[in-house]
Amino acid sequence: MQFLDASFAASLAAAPEAGLVPVHFVWIVGRDRESGAAVPIGLWSGAEEISIEVAHPGGAAQRRDYIGGCGFTVEGLRYVADLTDNAVSVALSAIADPVRDLLSDPGQGLDLRLAYVEIHATTMTGGAFTSAPQLQWVGIVDDGPLSTPAAGGEGGIALSIRSEIMTQLGMSSPAKSSDAHQKRRAATDRFCEAAALIGARTIQWYKT
Structure with missing residues (x-):
């Protein structure tokens, strides 16, 4: 069972009448293609860079830097009581500078194969966060197709984030x-x- 911050839960309950602005934070630990060293990068759905404390899966709080202006969306967050393996999709705009640095060409950027991912979320009311970002998902990058747009179009990438526990349980x-x-x-x-x-x-x- 997941226990949410009281302010965050209250904002979700009041959403049908008061409305809300969802905010997502994505923490990806890729690998440098040359050295193989782990390289973390944080992205969030706001417009500017931000330094904020988030809950680590181990329980302690960590201060992290997140880059804004990435034009990303998070879809597919579902909580079930069985062992259903539901993947979460993180869609990123290919024209955002942080995304180009993260992915760029196959021989550049970071290697995201099986990269570790954490997704946090909160809401905003009156330009302020209703709570500290709440941990929503921990998983690994299972797929990340990069779409090449036609002339005048907009490309992007949709990272499929699967639960690492469910992935391991399904392996032979x-x-x-x-x-x-x-x-x-x-x-x-x-x-x-x-x-x-x-x-x-x-x-x-x-x-x-």
């Missing part, structure tokens, strides 16, 4: 039944010695 590990993998744990382990052949065996083991 063939090494679990590998003889070589078992022997790396213990050289005398013969439990999977016939694993590669047993699938083709037609004789029922309990018959002579």
Whole structure:
């Protein structure tokens, strides 16, 4: 269950009558294409640069710098009580300078493959935040198609952010039944010695 700041929750409840301005903060940790070093970058839906404290998934607050003027939107934030793997979409304008620096050409910018992502959100009333940004999503970049516009059009990129936990739960590990993998744990382990052949065996083991 997610517990929201009381002011943030109140602004959401009053939205049908009072209206609200949603504000999103996206924190992406990509990798430098040359050195492989982790490089974080923060983007938010405002127009200017901002330094603000946000809640880290570990519980402590962190002060981060976020770049504005990126023209991005966040869609698909849904909370369910089962193991449904719902991806969140973060759409970025390709003409914004921070986005060009982040992505640019395949050989430049940051490598966003499986990049770590945090999404925070709050609302604004009267030009002020109703609460500190609330943590909404933690995941990894699963896809990021870059669209090339026609003449006079506007391109962009839509990052698909999947839950890292759901991604790991959906992965298969063939090494679990590998003889070589078992022997790396213990050289005398013969439990999977016939694993590669047993699938083709037609004789029922309990018959002579």
